[in-house]
Amino acid sequence: MSESLERSAGLSSLKEQVEKKLCEVLDGADTKGWRRLGEIVGGDRRFKVSQDDLEMCSLKVLHPDGSPSRTLLRLMGERGCTRGHLLDYLQSLGNDEALQCLKAPALQVLIQPQSVALVCGHNLRLCCHAVGQSPVQYQWFKSKEEVPNGYAPDLVIAPVDVKDSGFYVCRVNCGDSFEFSQWAQVDVLDVSVSCGQSSEGRLKVAVQPQSQMLHAGQTLQLECGAVGRPIPRYQWHRNGVPVANAKRRKLTIPHVTHDNQGGYRCEIISDAERTWSKEVQVVIAPKMLVQISGAVECSEDDIYAIGGGSTEFLLNSIPEQLYATDKVALLIGNLTYQNHPKLKAPMVDVYDLTNVLRQLNFKVVSLLDLTESEMRNAVDEFLLLLHRGVYGLLYYAGHGYENYGNSFMVPVDAPNPYRSANCLCVQSILKLMQEKETGLNVFLLDMCRKRNIHDDRIGNVVLQVTANIVFGYATCQDAEAFELNSSGLANGVFVKFLKKRLLDEEKITVVLDRVAEDMGQFDATKGKQALEIRSSLSERRALNDPVQPSDTDQVHSLQWAKAHELPESMSLDFECGAQIKLGFAAEFSNVLVIYTHIIKKPAELSSCQAHVTDFPQDLDVDPKEMNRETPEETGVYLLSSSLPQHCLYTRLGSLQKLKEELEFTVYLRGTSPAMDDDDVVCWTKKVNIGKPLIARLDLHEATRQNSCLHTCLMPHSPGQSPATVHRTHPAGLLSPQCHHLHVPAVGGVEHGHGNTGRSEVARSTSMPIEASDDMDELQTAFINSLQLQQS
Incomplete structure (x- = not known):
């Protein structure tokens, strides 16, 4: 900028750092400070700075960050004062330090080096560019040591090695003046298998932590790392809770105890980007104990101090790490019923649980609005993914009922009324899962459990006695399940709390116990809906147990992949x-x-x-x-x-x-x-x-001749619906639909075999609304307006 242009520029053109420095000088001066400057400007009729204006400026000292000088400069700028005028006033003031703030520096660093994290073997480039009144010279330093041949504006190390990690700074010389650039940290990750450099500085995880099994008293060391520019920041979490003072790539905890056990993962942040490392398990076994001649016990550390005599060592065994050979989940949400009240929440519930289960390394098939034959064929495909040691999870949201201890899921094409012939029996599916020798069978049933008065058939499904079954019912026997009613998309009550707990590092029954406690504190459904847990689980199986694939896993993975293959763009x-x-x-x-x-x-x-x-x-x-x-x-x-x-x-x-x-x-x-x-x-x-996607599995075919059809209780053939016998009955007296709690439009709870989906209300809004947020804030306002109505 030429000198004439600089003098004519307004005071708003002052750079922030220039204005800040100038105000510090004027605020700190006594006789040659901001007040005397204001009096000089006040003598110039063009800008009309009065005594009242100066008193208003002085009041700024009462604010913690207030600056009388800044207020005066802003006031002068609003009244047309230019940089040339300000230079003249400061000349009259005689404050040389203030004048120096406005003069162009003899040397100025324009481009600062940026911190970066990269992989060993890639090229490192740090840039520094400066301008001065005479030729500029550069010298790069790593910490206090000069970098050999580091005399150019760009410091290039190709290829970079782990030893090149550290802090770099550039000294810029111009005549007798010199400036230092800002410090730049370089983090070089030693990765045996290259992950590829992140493109355009995007954040990318290159080093993942590894699960560990330690004895109490040993040292825990976890490491993760990401590449990107600027250099990422780290925060370690244990069981979903941030670990205090754990903000480095490497987490070290000496002398671990059982309290340090759990699931660890690292949050990685770089500017507006955020990602996570994988979650790993840390198991802490107690110190090994030694029994000598059946009478003395000592710690492992004392073994070598014992001499002579016969000894018998009884060592505490390390708890066995449980694992799955695979994890598979089938999620079905039925909402658009042909002959029964439509629901809302199943779409949101299935979507949210899909995302959570994928974080737990489940292979998830998520389906909406299935007919009877489609549900049976989907279950058949689900069974094909199961084999010995697999964790199988079935989540269902929609209409349902329970008779004589058997639970039935209602397809969207079920007649009115429906019987077991038109529905799928959950216990029958469990029987088929048992035949696969699965490691864990979890059923999460988000549906009503009222008795179906039109179905008197008593089930005769004979299950094996196994210690690996868990049922999580969204409501108690002979009760209804509810969904939240809001102006947008919302979860059902069950999933509202379930999705917050599924990532907990606990046995699955403990997780469901916590969900039950959370639901019990929810005023909107207190006394109307309570989670019921039935379990025969004898081991500490958790949904986050690691996966150790078996030889047959590849075949089953290919079968699952068929249902998730997207067309290429x-x-x-x-x-x-x-x-x-x-x-x-x-x-x-x-x-x-x-x-x-x-x-x-x-x-x-x-x-x-x-x-x-x-x-x-x-x-x-x-x-x-x-x-x-x-x-x-x-x-x-x-x-x-x-x-x-x-x-x-x-x-x-x-x-x-x-x-x-x-x-x-x-x-x-x-x-x-x-x-x-x-x-x-x-x-x-x-x-x-x-x-594309599930279409590859041809679920549209007529019910296949498979074990699902033959095992499920079907007193009638699929082509003969019992509804024909009851068509003359009044519609309001037929099927045992779930109820709905209707509430004001601001939010509420709807009674449903659990849920909310693509309703007309949902389609009318432009953006989804997460009910778990607005419900917590507004539930007190609407709790007294809830009304229970029979469908």
Whole structure:
């Protein structure tokens, strides 16, 4: 900036550090400070600084961070004072230190080196750039030692090694003046298998901690590391709680005790990015004890002090680490019932539990709105994933009932009324799981357990006596389950508390006990819904137990992968020269999101739009909600934050009904300045993406001749519904639906076989609302307005 331009610039152009330094000088001076400057400016009629203005400035000293000088400078700037005027006033003031603050420095560092974490073997580059009134010279230092040949603005070490880790600074010389850059930390990770350098400085985990088994008194050492620019920050967590003073890559705890046992993972933060290391288990065994001649006990440390005599060492055995050969979860949420009240929460509940279970290394299949045959076929596919030692988890949210100790899940196409012939028996599924010799069987049933007066059949499922079964019922026997009612999307009561506890490093029954305690403190459902736990579990099995795959695991993993294979994104080139990007995302295992984006528009077209259309009628897709500008407009609330922006979105549900490969049309419309407003030119392309996600498993087929059908209690054939006998009954007296607690629109609890999904209320909002937040704040206001109504 030329001198004339600098003098004419307003005071708002002062750099923050310049203004700060100038105010420090003026605030600290006595006779040549801010007040005398104000009096000088007051003598200039152009800026009209009065005594009242100076008194107002002086009052700023009463504030902790108040500065009379800053207030005066801001006031002068608002009244048109320039940097040239300020220089003249400071000259009249005679404060040379204040004048020096405004003069351009003889040497100034413009580009500072940045801290960085990178992998051994990659190239390190630190940059420093300065300007001065004469040629600038550079010298790099590592700590206090000069870096050999470090005389350039850029310090390059290629390749970098672990020994190059440390703190670097650059000294810049210009004539008799010199400045130091800011310090930059370099963290070089020693990784035997390269993870690849993070692109564009993005955060990426390169070193993962490892599980450990120690004796009490030994030293625990955990290490993790990430690459990125700037250098990441770390915070270790144990059992979900931050560990005090554990903010380094390496966590060291000397003399561990049983209290240090648990699940550890590290939170890694870099600017706006945040990620986590994997979670590892630390098991602390007690010190080994030694029994001598059956009479004396001593610690391991004292063994070598004992001499002579016959000795018999009885060592405490280290507790065996339990593990799974695999972890598989089937999550079903039924909400859009054909003949019964629709529910809301199952969609949100299934989505949230999917994310939590994946953190626990479960292979998750998540499905919405299944018919009877689709549910039976889905269970068959679930059973194919089970083998010896697998942890199997089944979560169901929807309508249900319980008769004579047997629980029944109600499909979306169940008639009104329904009987066991139209439903799936949970105990029958358990029997089939037992035949697979699973290591743990967990059932989380978020449904009502009222008795079905239309089904008098007594079940005769004979289960094996095994010590690996856990049932978590969202409500007690002969009671209803509830869902939260809010203006947006919300969890059911069960999952509202369950999702907060599933990551706890505890036996699964202990986790469910804590959920029960949490639910018991929830005023909205106190006295109406209580979690019931039934268990035969004799070992300390936990959902976060490590996985040690067996020889057969690869086959089962391939079977699971078939249900989760997304089409690859693609680019479509049109004759007009336009290019369209087509992308895909999975909201559930049977819900696909397609998004389109124009990446190249011909210059001769003034506007260009690309739509997808002509989908098979089997799929659940509303033509009015296709090709919308936001995910929420098309019903994609839960996945919206993960989708790319500035696209058109379409949601395809019920992929399990897809009989053929998915083929659709990409429709491109364009206009040009030479055309009338009503004229458009169209181009089309057919696209075939095969069978995506769950469609590959052909769940649409008629109920297969498999063990699920034969084992489930079915007094009638699938084609003969008992509903025909009762069609003349009044609708309100038929099926034992779950109840609904209706509350004001601000929030509440709805009675449901547990849950909330894509209701009209949910679709009318533009953004989802997490009920667990607003419910906690507002439950006192609406608790007295709850009314229990029979459906």
